Structures are given as structure tokens and as C-alpha cells.
Amino acid sequence: MKRHLIRYKTKPERADENERLVKAVFEELRGKSPEGVRYMTWRSGDGTFVHLVETETDGHADLITGLAAFQAFQSGIMDRCIDPPHRDVMTVVGHYRMLDE
Numbered sequence: 001m002k003r004h005l006i007r008y009k010t011k012p013e014r015a016d017e018n019e020r021l022v023k024a025v026f027e028e029l030r031g032k033s034p035e036g037v038r039y040m041t042w043r044s045g046d047g048t049f050v051h052l053v054e055t056e057t058d059g060h061a062d063l064i065t066g067l068a069a070f071q072a073f074q075s076g077i078m079d080r081c082i083d084p085p086h087r088d089v090m091t092v093v094g095h096y097r098m099l100d101e
Helices: 012-032 058-065 068-074
Strands: 002-010 037-043 048-055 081-089
Touching (some): 002 012, 012 037, 012 048, 012 068, 037 058, 048 058, 058 068
Antiparallel strands (some): 037 048
């Protein structure tokens, strides 16, 4: 399993636009229902976005980056950001799940 955490901060006036673009990615993912992919995004009040992407293999990441909605999201991302996207490869130290959400 490959895990990546991507975080960045948007300009205040562009945060809602960024959220709409992210939601479009999730809508397209739901429509295609690719196997081997987990993807979550959080937004804080200051316009910081955090994406957690889990894929079975590196090839599965292409299932997200190949989406038309993801390409639209990527287009102009640097213009929407105060702090540019930073990607970290993550490893699980612990995990607990009471309810599957």
C-alpha cells in the first residue's frame, strides 16, 4: 500500500473554488469506482487543504491523476495557493476504526 499526504494553503478568496474542484474529483471517482484507491481530503478554516491518498500500487495513483476532474483541479493550483502543495510519503504507525465512514 502506498500512502501520500499532500498539504497546501490556498489564498482566502480561492479556497471555495479549490473545494469545488476537489469535490468534482470525488464525484468522478464515485462514478468510476476504481479498485485499489482510497482518497480523503480535509479543509481547515484558514484555507489549508490536506489530502490523504492510499493506493495498492504506484500504478493505481494514475486512476486519480488520469481523471478529467483531477486535471481541472491541477490546472492553476499554484495560482490558488499561498503555500504550494507539499507531498510526503507516509507509513502507518497505528490505526483504529470504530465506525466505517
